[in-house]
Amino acid sequence: MNRTANVSFTNTTSLLSDFAEIEKDILLKEGRSHFYPRKKILFRQGDSVTHFYVISSGTVRLFYETPDGCEVTTDFLVAGDSLCSAEIFSFSDEQCSHAVAVNDVTVLKFSIEWLRKTAGRYPSVAFNLLAALSQQTQQLKTEAGNNSMMSAVQLAACFLQKACVLHGLDPAGFNLPYNKSLIASRIGVKMETLSRSFPKLKEIGITVEDRHVVLADLPNIKQNVCDHCSGTEQCRAYKILHAKN
Amino acid sequence: MNRTANVSFTNTTSLLSDFAEIEKDILLKEGRSHFYPRKKILFRQGDSVTHFYVISSGTVRLFYETPDGCEVTTDFLVAGDSLCSAEIFSFSDEQCSHAVAVNDVTVLKFSIEWLRKTAGRYPSVAFNLLAALSQQTQQLKTEAGNNSMMSAVQLAACFLQKACVLHGLDPAGFNLPYNKSLIASRIGVKMETLSRSFPKLKEIGITVEDRHVVLADLPNIKQNVCDHCSGTEQCRAYKILHAKN
DNA sequence: CGATCGTTTGATCCGCATCAAGATAGGTGG
DNA sequence: CCACCTATCTTGATGCGGATCAAACGATCG
Numbered sequence: 001m002n003r004t005a006n007v008s009f010t011n012t013t014s015l016l017s018d019f020a021e022i023e024k025d026i027l028l029k030e031g032r033s034h035f036y037p038r039k040k041i042l043f044r045q046g047d048s049v050t051h052f053y054v055i056s057s058g059t060v061r062l063f064y065e066t067p068d069g070c071e072v073t074t075d076f077l078v079a080g081d082s083l084c085s086a087e088i089f090s091f092s093d094e095q096c097s098h099a100v101a102v103n104d105v106t107v108l109k110f111s112i113e114w115l116r117k118t119a120g121r122y123p124s125v126a127f128n129l130l131a132a133l134s135q136q137t138q139q140l141k142t143e144a145g146n147n148s149m150m151s152a153v154q155l156a157a158c159f160l161q162k163a164c165v166l167h168g169l170d171p172a173g174f175n176l177p178y179n180k181s182l183i184a185s186r187i188g189v190k191m192e193t194l195s196r197s198f199p200k201l202k203e204i205g206i207t208v209e210d211r212h213v214v215l216a217d218l219p220n221i222k223q224n225v226c227d228h229c230s231g232t233e234q235c236r237a238y239k240i241l242h243a244k245n
Numbered sequence: 246m247n248r249t250a251n252v253s254f255t256n257t258t259s260l261l262s263d264f265a266e267i268e269k270d271i272l273l274k275e276g277r278s279h280f281y282p283r284k285k286i287l288f289r290q291g292d293s294v295t296h297f298y299v300i301s302s303g304t305v306r307l308f309y310e311t312p313d314g315c316e317v318t319t320d321f322l323v324a325g326d327s328l329c330s331a332e333i334f335s336f337s338d339e340q341c342s343h344a345v346a347v348n349d350v351t352v353l354k355f356s357i358e359w360l361r362k363t364a365g366r367y368p369s370v371a372f373n374l375l376a377a378l379s380q381q382t383q384q385l386k387t388e389a390g391n392n393s394m395m396s397a398v399q400l401a402a403c404f405l406q407k408a409c410v411l412h413g414l415d416p417a418g419f420n421l422p423y424n425k426s427l428i429a430s431r432i433g434v435k436m437e438t439l440s441r442s443f444p445k446l447k448e449i450g451i452t453v454e455d456r457h458v459v460l461a462d463l464p465n466i467k468q469n470v471c472d473h474c475s476g477t478e479q480c481r482a483y484k485i486l487h488a489k490n
Numbered sequence: 491c492g493a494t495c496g497t498t499t500g501a502t503c504c505g506c507a508t509c510a511a512g513a514t515a516g517g518t519g520g
Numbered sequence: 521c522c523a524c525c526t527a528t529c530t531t532g533a534t535g536c537g538g539a540t541c542a543a544a545c546g547a548t549c550g
Contacts, residue, residue, distance in 0.1 A: 066394055074386065086386075089372065090379035096386060119371070126364070126371040127334065133378040134335040140385040141319065141331075141341060148392065148433045149311055152538070180497070188393045193538055195498055210497090397506070425529070438506055440530055455514095455529090 026118065026125070027054075031108030042083070042099040042107070049093050051109045053083035058105030059167075059177065063185065064097040073185040076102070076178070078166055085132050088112045102178055147188060153197045155187040157206055160213060171215040176208075271363065271370070272299075276353030287328070287344040287352070294338050296354045298328035303350030304412075304422065308430065309342040318430040321347070321423070323411055330377050333357045347423055392433060398442045400432040402451055405458060416460035421453075 033056065036042055042053065045064050055077055062083075063073040074097055077083065083099060119126040147155070163169075167177050176183070184194040198208045205216040278301065281287055287298065290309050300322055307328075308318040319342055322328065328344060364371040392400070408414075412422050421428070429439040443453045450461040 064390065066390075070394075072390055072393070074390070086379045086382040088379070089375040090383050091376075092383070096383065119375070120368045123365045123368070123371065126368065126375065130334040130364070130371065130375060130378065131336075133375065133382060134331045134333070137331040137378060137382050137385065138335055138337070138341065140382065140389065144385065144389050144392070145309065145311075145317055145319070147389070148317070149315075190539060191497075192499085192540085196538090198498095424527095435507060436529075437508085437531085441506090443530095 026122065027110070028108070030114060030118075031110055034107050034109055036101040036105045036107070038101055038103050040101045040105075042101065042105075043095050045095055045098050047095045049084055049087040049095055049112060052085065052088055052112055052115050053110075054108045055079050055081050055083070056106040056108060059102040060105055060107075061100050061102050061178075061182065062097045063100075071185055072188070073182060076163075076166070076186065082132060083107075084112075085129060086136065088115060089129075102182075152187070152189045152193050153200045155189065156183075156194060156197045157201060157204070159183060159187050160201075160206060160208070161215065164213075164215060173212065173214050175211045176213060271367065272355070273353070275359060275363075276355055279352050279354055281346040281350045281352070283346055283348050285346045285350075287346065287350075288340050290340055290343050292340045294329055294332040294340055294357060297330065297333055297357055297360050298355075299353045300324050300326050300328070301351040301353060304347040305350055305352075306345050306347050306423075306427065307342045308345075316430055317433070318427060321408075321411070321431065327377060328352075329357075330374060331381065333360060334374075347427075397432070397434045397438045398445045400434065401428075401439060401442045402446060402449070404428060404432050405446075405451060405453070406460065409458075409460060418457065418459050420456045421458060 031054065036058075042060065043049075057079050060077045060081075060083065061073055062075045062077065063071050065071055084095075087093070087095065115125075119129055146158070150158070163177060164171050164174060167174075169177075180194060181191050184191045187194070189197075201208060207214040207216070276299065281303075287305065302324050305322045305326075305328065306318055307320045307322065308316050310316055329340075332338070332340065360370075364374055391403070395403070408422060409416050409419060412419075414422075425439060426436050429436045432439070446453060452459040452461070
C-alpha cells in the first residue's frame, strides 16, 4: 500500500476539490492509498467504522440488504467523492451499508481518529467537512422528494442524464458504466420495469440499445441534470412529468 | 423580541442537548427568542437563508410544493431540533422548503454569519454541528430506504410510534398532535389510503379512533421505534413486513 | 456445445391514486 | 335553538403502475 502523488479530484462537488492547497497537502500526506479490484468489498453493513475514504479513481457502489434479502443501492460514488463522512461524527459506529468496487478502484484512507483530531485543529478542515455533509444532506432531501413523486420512466431518464454528467461521458453516445440490474436497484424499481421503460424513453429522445445510450436534443446536458427536477424547467424529467397535463 | 432564560431542550438527539455548558452559554446569550403563532410561516421555499433556528417549544412542519401544487411534508420538528443546519454551510443560500408553525412556537434565532464565525472559533461548536448534520444524514438515508420498501400500513405504524416517542406521549392512549391529512402528507400517501389503513392497524394492536390512539402490547415503545426498521426485530413495522411470509 | 448470466417480453395480480359520495363535528348567523 | 356551512375524515367504485411469476432470447465462457 504505497502512497500516491498523482491523485486527481475531478468532481467539482467533492469534498477535497474545494480545499485550500494547505489542507490538501495535510490530507494527501496522511492518506494511505489502497487498491480494490472489481467486485472487492471495501466494507460491509454492520462493520465498525474505522476509516474515512476519498476515491481517487473508479466507481464504488453503496447498498444495503433488507431482511428479505433484497439489495437496495443507495449511491454510486466516483473520483473525488468521500465515504463515511456522515459516519465519523455520528453516535453509531456501525456502517449502515455495504461498499463494493464496481470496477477497479483506488482510494485514500484516513483513520477516523486522525480526521477528528485534524478537524479540531484546522477549522478549515472542519468547515469543508461541514460543507460536504451539508451538500449530502441537501441531495438526500431532494432525492427523497423526487423518488416519491416520479414514475419509473422519469427516474430512468434522470438517472441516465446524471450518470452521463457524473462520469463525464458524451451525451451524443456512450456506453452504460454499469449493469442494468444495478441501475434498476439504484432507482428503486425491478429490472423488468426498467426494461419496459426504454421504449417510452425513446419517444422523448433517450435511446438505449444494449449498453449504448444516446441523449438527443440536449447539448447542454450539465444544466439539465435534475437535482432539483421539480424546479428547473429545462430538465427533461420535468418535461416528462408535465407532458400529460 | 426579548431574550429568554427558561429554555428547555428535551430532545436527546437535538443539536444543543449535547453541548457542553460553555457552548450552551455562548449560544443562549446570542440567540434571540421569537414567537410564531399557529399557522405562521417561519420562512418560505426560495427565501434566502439568513438564520439558524433552534426550537424552544412547539412543533414546526417542513414541506415543499411540487410544480403541480402538491404539498410534500418532509419533517416535523420539536423542541430542541434545529432548522437550516444543512443550509448554513451549503453552496445554495435558498431555503429548499417552507417552514410553518403547527401550533404556537418559540425559537431561538442566530444569524448565519455569527454561527459560521463561532464555529470557526470554537471547535466544539463545529463538532456539534457536524454531529447534528451527521445524524440528519443518517436519518435521511434510513428513511429513504424505508419509504421505498414499506407499504402504507407499515409507514402509518412507524409514524404513530415515532410520533408517540417524539412528543413524549403515553402509548396506552394519546391524542394525535396533528391532522390526519398532515400525517398522510408526511408518510407520502393520500388521505384516503391512510384512512383505509386504520382497520388494518387495529389487527396488529394499533387503535386509531378519531384523534385518539392506543399502541397496545408495547410497554417499551422507545426501543421499538423503527429508525432502522429493517434491522430490529422488536420493531412492529418489521413484524408487519414479515407477517406474510 | 451446453451452461450460466444479463436482459427482454408476456400474463397476471395487488396496492395505491383517483374520483365521487356520504358522514361527523365545530362554528356561524338568523 | 335550529338551519347552514365548512373542515375533516370515511367509504365505495374504478383504473393504472409497477411487482411478480414465467418463459424465451442473446451473449459470453468453460
